[in-house]
Amino acid sequence: MHKQLAFYLLLPVFAALAFSACKKDDKTEQELITTIELHFTGANNFNQKFYWKDLDGDGGAAPTIDTIVLAPNATLNCFTHVYDESKNPTLDITEEIEAESAEHLFIYNPSSSVVEITSNSVDSNGNAFRISTEWKTTATGAGSVRVRLLHEPDKSAADPGATGETDFDVTFPVVVR
Numbered sequence: 001m002h003k004q005l006a007f008y009l010l011l012p013v014f015a016a017l018a019f020s021a022c023k024k025d026d027k028t029e030q031e032l033i034t035t036i037e038l039h040f041t042g043a044n045n046f047n048q049k050f051y052w053k054d055l056d057g058d059g060g061a062a063p064t065i066d067t068i069v070l071a072p073n074a075t076l077n078c079f080t081h082v083y084d085e086s087k088n089p090t091l092d093i094t095e096e097i098e099a100e101s102a103e104h105l106f107i108y109n110p111s112s113s114v115v116e117i118t119s120n121s122v123d124s125n126g127n128a129f130r131i132s133t134e135w136k137t138t139a140t141g142a143g144s145v146r147v148r149l150l151h152e153p154d155k156s157a158a159d160p161g162a163t164g165e166t167d168f169d170v171t172f173p174v175v176v177r
Contacts, residue, residue: 034053
């Protein structure tokens with residue numbers, strides 16, 4: 001009898017713990033990223049956008065990926081935009097990432113020497129952020145550029161790209177001709 005009474009008295013406590021453990025934390029919930037846009041501008045009114053799109057998210061159909069085509073021996077500015085196109089209207093996640101720049105880091109890894117990428121942007125603490133970059137092309141050739149967005153990386157680490165959680169990891173083919 002005492003065990004049944006104790007059970008009924010403690011039931012509301014267990015229920016409260018169970019519901020609080022299942023509660024979502026809006027600050028840590030990750031947005032769905034369906035589209036990455038690399039927007040290039042440069043000399044001679046160069047203004048071009050290249051996209052990586054996976055509109056149905058992970059699984060399902062394969063993403064569509066533009067080949068980045070650039071002129072040789074050029075210097076271009078590139079700004080990375082991030083979207084969730086599963087929403088109507090499209091959700092521009094870029095603004096949120098910029099507002100939380102101290103908690104994010106863009107990483108660009110070219111596979112070949114046809115392009116050299118340097119950062120044009122820092123976060124709210126003056127550390128690397130890299131949402132805006134400068135791309136310098138060399139002679140003609142082909143390769144790829146892996147683009148990643150890290151959440152809460154250790155920006156002071158010897159290799160910040162090996163820290164934090166990955167928000168997205170995409171690879172664009174690149175042709176310089």
